[in-house]
Amino acid sequence: MAFGIKREDIDMWKAQIDRGDIAFLTHYWLDERFPACKTVTKVGCKDIEKLKRWGKQYGLRPEWIDYRKDGYSHFDLLGEKQEEILKKEGLTHHIWK
Template identity: 70%
Template structure:
């Protein structure tokens, strides 16, 4: 279940994706499959080759991209990998 996300943050994330940028959106998230995770970061881009290349530098496989028909395909980052990547990207304000 996703919660704690502002509509403006979602709009900005989608606009960046539409422009072909690598876009980050972090929100609270609870899922019994991942009890240690309280948030998820969605990293999207309309250019799937660019998104796959970005993910590759962090050891993410292109097969892990969540392909969406609406054009907002993305990686889901959780747990330690989420924190590691956000720190590397200088996005400390996304870490809760």
């Protein structure tokens, strides 16, 4: 279940994806499959090959992409990997959000 996110944040994320950028969206999230994780960062791009190359540099596998028919395919980053990638991307404000 997602919460703590504004419509304008989602719209901005989608606009970045639509431009072909690598886009980041972090929000609170609860899922009983991952009880230790309280947030998720969705990293998307409409250019799937670009998204795969981006993920490869962080050890993310293409089969981990949530392929979406609506054009907003993305990786879901959780836990330590989420924090590691956000720091390397210079997006620490997503961690403290």
